[in-house]
Every structure is written in C-alpha cells, then in structure tokens.
Amino acid sequence: MGKNGVPEWLNSSLWSSKPSADLFAIYAAQTLNPDSPPQPSTPPPPPPQPPPEVSEAAPTQSDPGPPKFSPEETSRQSLIVFELSKKVLNIGELRRLVCQGLPDGAGMRPTLWKLFLHYLPNDRTLWVYELEKRRSQYKSFKEELLQNPSEITRRMYESAPGRQEELNSRVRGFLQRSEILHGEHPLSLGATSVWNQFFQEAEMIEQIDRDVKRTHPDLQFFSGDSYLAKTNQEVLKRILIVFAKLNPGIRYVQGMNEVLAPLFYVFRNDHEENNVAHVEADTFFCFVELLSGFRDNFCKQLDNSVIGIKSTITKLSHLLKRHDEELWRHLEVTTKVDPQFYAFRWIMLLLTQEFSFTDSLQIWDAILSDPEGPQETLLRICCAMLILVRRRLLAGDFTANLKLLQHYPTTNIGHLLYVANKLRGTVHC
C-alpha cells in the first residue's frame, strides 16, 4: 500500500466504466481469497442424490437473477451443494464458499442463513430435534408474552387457591363481590401491575405497528391490502413484540423492523413447506442471533461508549483512511462530510436501505457468511462503497457528496463485494 494512499489495484481500468460480463472472467482469473488453498481446477462431481432442503442444483431459477453463470460460479455452486449434502457440515468451508458470492441464492439461502446464524447445528442429524425445541420454545414465549391483562388476571384467579365456585350463576339476587388479588385492577398505577404495564407498553406496540406498516412500501410481500401482506405484517409485529418483551434492556428501537424484514422474506420463501409453516419461530431466533452482534448499536446509552454506534463509525473512518487516505482526507477534512451523516443508517440498518431489496439480500449473504464476522464485513463493505464512488466524491463538495452517499447509486453487487474482499486483513485501531 503506497504512502500516498491510492493502492495500485485501484488504478486498474475496472473502475472507469460500467462493469460488464468481462469482469466475471477477470474475477475467475484472480485468486479471490489469498489465504485459502487454490481451488481445484475441475470441480468434484455433485453427488447423485441432491439433499432434500436444496432445490435442484441446475441454474434454472424463478427469480430474475443474472442471465447466466460463469463456469467459476457454477463450480462454486456445485461445491456448495456438495457441502450441504454432507451429514456433518463444515461450516467454515461453507462460509468460505458463500462469502465469495451465492449465485443461485433462492434455493439454498434459507438453510445457509440459518446455519450461519447458528440456528441449525452443523450436525444434520440434530436438525429435527433442534428445530422442534426452538419452535416450541417460541410458542411458549408467545403464550406467555402476548396475552392481554384480562386473560392474565383470569388465569391468576383460576389458579388461586379457594376461588369462588360459580360466577354468580344464581338466577336472581344480588351479585357477590369478591376481593381482587394483588391489587390488580385496570386503573392500577402500580409498577408491577399487569394492567399498568400493558398500558405503558401500548405506546411501544403502537410504534411497532406503525413501523411494520411502513416497511418496504414498494413490495407487495410487505405492504398493501392483500391478505399476504397483512398476515406478514402480523408476523413481523409479533416477533418484534416478543423480542422487546424478552429484552427489556433494549426493547424496541426504530429500525429493527428493517433488520427483521430480509430474514423473514428469505425464510418465508423457503421451498421447504415444513419450514414455511414454522417461519415465525425460525425468523425470531435468527433475528435474535443477528441482532446480538449489533445490539450495541441500538442501545442509546452506549452511543458514546467504546462499543456503541459512534465508535463503530469511527472504525469505518479509520478503515477508509488506511486504504484510501486521499479520499478520506477529501471527505472528512476538506469537505467535512462527517461519516455520521451517512454511515449511521448504513451500519444500523445493515445496508437494507441503500440498495434494492434483492441486492441487499446478496450483500447479506456476504455479511452473514464471512468468517471475519458480520460487523467487520459490514465495515469493509461500507468502505468499499466509498471507494467505488471515489471519483465522484473527490470531485464533489459537501452538498454533492452528502447527497451521493445518502442516495447511493445502483451498483453491481458482485463488484462491490469484490472490492470489499480486497480490504481484508485489516487490523482494528
């Protein structure tokens, strides 16, 4: 890396025009991951029976993806299929393969994401047991946490000793008054009262409701009057409410709905019907796992601390300075574009708002699979996003640059991930 900041590989003609199909050949020619052993020149033939979770390995697909695959991609795909068919999966190997790109995303994505988010263990024989355990756990969460106070108090009285026998079922007469238990009544202002807690949470629940209705208004899956959209919205709401109640330290923060949405979409479109029937529970646990890596970003009290969002943004800044000092200087010093102005949303929402939905799924493939971990990978991708538009940024002033970064232009995602990959191996400051 030269002292003047622009690395040699950036000067290649790759960046000067719109990427074309030639790039695939260029990618294939270069070693993508310098640390791993070189890939075999001919891929091992896939096993005769494909595993049941994965749709056929042939590159025919239902979603409008890239028109055809390069030989390199097809070989990687068959490697992935082969890995997935094993009884005990080598997650490390799968990560290495998938973080270079997942060409036929649709079929294998749900299973892969569940593996990378530690929802499915790597021993395939344990899958059924694990899934059943988690799914029933979620069911009991729902039963416990989604009741209204009427139901809760009714159960309280039913289980209390010596409850009055018949509910005033005599035909005629004055109705019996009975004592209330634990001072529970609807107008109670007690901190521990289920009624009071219910009304205090009502505001949070309304917020969740509003945010869910605003999620991806352009996608019929999420928005609109269709039955599908409405049921999907209800699922998202329930997951967020259960999460908030189980995590009183962080509860619900605006933006969590955006992080939840791609997970739910991918799992809901699983080709395996049994998985679709339990999509809510699966999505819940994967959401918990995903958020656990990024929780600190959502916690307001941690904003200024060493682990909060501001510190993460600073890391991005350092990363940029390390790889492209000229750009860094121009952005932060000359044009005074503080990374907080654009990177906040990039990082908090894991880039879901910066690209089209399908593109962001591809980016998430990289973020979730990369062995370096989601936070590091996300920062590398953000840095790559800056480097990719360096020409325009270097030519722009504060307003132009801010506008560009807050409305990031459509990009070839493979391209972007390739650049991000090149930034690997950095040391944190």
Added chain:
Amino acid sequence: MVLVLALGDLHIPHRASDLPAKFKAMLVPGKIQHIICTGNLCIKEVHDYLKSLCPDLHITRGEYDEDARYPETKTLTIGQFKLGLCHGHQVIPWGDLDSLAMLQRQLDVDILVTGHTHQFKAYKHEGGVVINPGSATGAHSSITYEVNPSFVLMDIDGLRVVVYVYELIDGEVKVDKIDFKKTATSAAAAAH
C-alpha cells in the same frame, strides 16, 4: 378486552366541587374505550372532562342536568353485550328492583346501568343485570347524606364481564370485583 367506565350523579357544582382526587389520579386518558354516564353531571365542564378521558361518551339525562338534550334512555352494544342506560329518577319507586327489571325488559338489554339513588348496587334477575355505579363524587342524594363516592369499570371480554367496583371509603380507594357470564339461557331469555 373492552374497558367501559360507568359513573354518574356527580352533581357538580351544586352538591360537590369535583371528583375525589384519588379517583382523578386513576382516571387517565388512553385506558378506557367507552364511558356511560347515568346523568346529573350537571354542567358542561364535567361533560368536557369526561370527553377528554375517552371520546366515546354516552350520557342520559338526570333531572338536574343543564343540557336538556341528553336522551332519557340509551342503548348500545359492546362486544357480545347490549347495555342500557337511564338515570333512574323516572322509575318509581326509586331504586325498586322489580321496576328497574321492567325497564330492562323494555329496553331489551343484558346490562342496565342506572343511578339516582347514589348507592352502588349490582343485581341479577332473569332479564339480565342491573348495575348502579353510585355517585362518583359522593354527593348527597334525595334520600340520604351518607354516600361514599363510587364508580364502576367493566371489563367486557367475550361472554364474561368483570365489574370492578371502585369506592372511596375513609379516604382510601377500595376495589372489589364482580364476575358474571352471559350464558346461553340468559341470551335466549333476552331474545324473547
């Protein structure tokens, strides 16, 4: 889970200046879905206050109400229950349960809420249930000066109702509850 506040006979400003402070502390907006008021508020300020607690407000006319436009009786349906509202000074003898039962059958409601006596009552007969929430301010009635402030909050959940009775006794708020269910037979009886 629908919360319905039933109260009345406040007689503000003639016999009482305001609701007891402890009641007012509990009655906050955002919790109650409906308010039914037996009457004798008596002035517009009380109407506005109740409206601020909950926009769905139903009032029937008491003999001292300044607004003469309130109806003599009112019926409304909440969930599975039909509720009837009437101040009660029209029903003679005042507070007589059989006469009130007749009114209930006339209105054809499951729960009749009525006032005027300033005494809490909850009574069940073949035609349904009669509830008198008493006087929310403890104002004296035509009959007696010994009145504890009281009101009623009903939690209507499907076919069950939990009636929470709030009374101010010796300066402290006491809450009791009454459960009853609408059974098939009473529903059938009400239908005839």
